[in-house]
Amino acid sequence: MSTRSVIPFGPQHPVLPEPIHLDLVMEDEKVIEAIPSIGFIHRGLEKLVEKKDFNEMVYVAERICGICSLGHGLGYSEAVEHIMDIDVPMRAKYLRTFWSELSRVHSHLLWLGLLADAFGFESLYMDCWRLREDALDMFEQSTGGRVIFSVMKIGGIRRDVPDEMLKDFYQRICRMEEELKVLSKPFLNDMAVQTRLRGVGILTAEQADALGCAGPFLRASGIARDIRSTGYCAYGDVDFEPIISNDGDSYARTECRIKEIFQAFDIMKQLLNKMPGGDIDVPVKGFPNGEYMMRIEQPRGEALYYVKANGTKFIDRMRVRTPTFANLSGLVETLKGCDLADVPILVLTIDPCISCTER
């Protein structure tokens, strides 16, 4: 009869850039149960909303995370704009959507690099991050920042992007697309890579839905839930279908994210082709009064922004439900029955962002 033991995984581990802890209950080499533990770097940023002017709070929201920075600023701004009934100009909506997709590209490329590193394919890891640099360069040129952009504001955006620069971006996106076609082949076709990913950490559609999972982690289990389909920002003006896979394993999650990068290129090209002119912001008068729950599709999945305002310049409550927070239950489920050697890969396949989770 085998004996059970508990192996602590994290908070410091070579595969984890950020701290999360798992108590792995093991029977020989198999994981029987995993109990997650977070809270090592909780910052309490949501509480700052009581002390910061609601306009300044955009900067705080952007600093929740360095990878999802743009989405956090966008989600918070949209929630306040809904409360104040502000109609953001179309050009600002298009540029917000363009940057959101560029953010998806850089986030997924970062994740692909980390995955390649986790299964020991270092040159592939560096190639992914080299390609990601092009996305960061475009961010730097258009917003002035590579990590924190500070380009969102209540009522629109802070910087316009010249049309010549947008034309140049179109060409660069086409070049990135060609490079990604080459780069994606090892992930999708290499036998050694498939051995590490195929059939590992299967999450069925029923499990993913019942556990409230989000993003590519959910869609790789066959559920076509993508909040962009609600048409917020300028998503209502572009053609796209949620990308899904029915296998629900680590390979399916990788495939979904790769296809989502190609889809992001396509959406960005559609936006550039019909970029409207005009203003980029509207004046904001008065203070917000009311409450709203905004949902957006961050690169890692659905994020929720609840804002409750009281008619003064300070807001009563801002709550951010990040996709990693929602995916922790799904992670625990996928770990049940897996080999100890697969735990690092499985933790990675939810694309964990602990910085977001510890907002």
Added chain:
Amino acid sequence: MNTEFITVNPENIIDESQKLKFKGYHLMQQCATRIPDAYELIYSFGKDLEVKQLKITLPEDQEISSITSIYPCAFIYENEMHDLFGVQIKMINIDFEGKLYRTAIETPFK
């Protein structure tokens, strides 16, 4: 997004959650907001792109039942509400007993 909040009494939360579960809704989030002498809890449920939100006003000294028996994934949200706000929740399936967040002061959002 539907911003309507359906007001629910704390003692009915299990029944209401059960009804939504039968209708195929998944749990999106739970959160607390501090109001004078009480907490305002918001439970969001989704089905495809549709959303239903329950709002519960819970007096500060009153307990509320956990919905982890219906939605097991609620444990993470309920532990968060307990650790940050001090909301008293009974029968959470995985109860971290105040240790989910390692905060310098107890219930910092209270």
